[in-house]
Amino acid sequence: MGWLDDRVALVTGGGSGIGFAVVERFLQEGARVVVLERSPVEPAAWGDHANRVRVLRGDVTVYGDNVRAVDTAVAEFGQLDVLVANVGIHDSFVRLVDLEPDKLAAAFDEIFDINVKAYLLAARAAVRALAATRGTMIFTVSNAGLYPGGGGPLYTASKHAVTGIVRQLAHELAPAIRVNGVAPAGTVTALRGPAALGQDRTGLFTDAEAAVRSIRATKPLDIAPTGADHAGLYVLLASRENSPAITGEILSSDGGLGARGLGAIAGGYDLLDALLPAGDS
């Protein structure tokens, strides 16, 4: 018995990173999944579960591609219970003063098209099918949707906009559809940026080992999470039985950013050594 037996999900950007891990966990929990993805990926990527996956090549910024993905879910699997709008791009922390004015507008358009407009297009395309199943929408936010410093102003503004989408749609769509977000912190993936800033070919995490070190160093839990570390929250929010009273919430999966101290990042670095006998920690 899985938490998502007989449920049908649509995951945008499921071909890589956090989206890929979400698809994997949904499949393990018994769901059938449609992936809307721009890059080539085959259902075989999910191994033994491949027969419960359909991949649709398309662009999340095109409304018709979102509609095709919803139609595929209904035609192939009979219904749609869960939308995970997940595709996003970063801005590699470029500060306002370092954004060349002639590129700022183009980079804004690209980032907001993908990070904000596409989420609304996916929600609009899925709303009827989700209402029919009393389904749920889950948006991938970011710590940058809640705090400064998780990106430059373009990424941070776009993810704060996603926070607004979650709250507004949760209000508008209740009681038919629950709407929530998951806010991961730094996760080493293939995350890219806008072409206008020359970031569309190089990932944000060019040096994975250095990225892991710096992500861990800022987290009270001393963790550099993987996509799989976040995926359980999507399962929880997708499961009507396990989160029937949650809507309009953003669940942080950020290693404890809200629990940082002013002196030290974490207050208990010495605890494991002090509380546990040598060899137990």
Ligand SMILES: NC(=O)c1ccc[n+]([C@@H]2O[C@H](COP(=O)([O-])OP(=O)(O)OC[C@H]3O[C@@H](n4cnc5c(N)ncnc54)[C@H](O)[C@@H]3O)[C@@H](O)[C@H]2O)c1
């Ligand atoms: N990686 C992190 O540190 C991190 C932290 C917080 C939040 N996030 C958010 O997580 C989400 C997923 O990012 P990720 O890190 O897994 O990145 P990723 O690049 O590994 O995965 C994104 C996927 O989206 C696809 N994609 C990109 N543009 C598309 C388009 N126009 N149409 C269809 N598919 C498209 C890509 O091909 C890729 O498979 C994003 O919203 C990102 O902002 C990431």
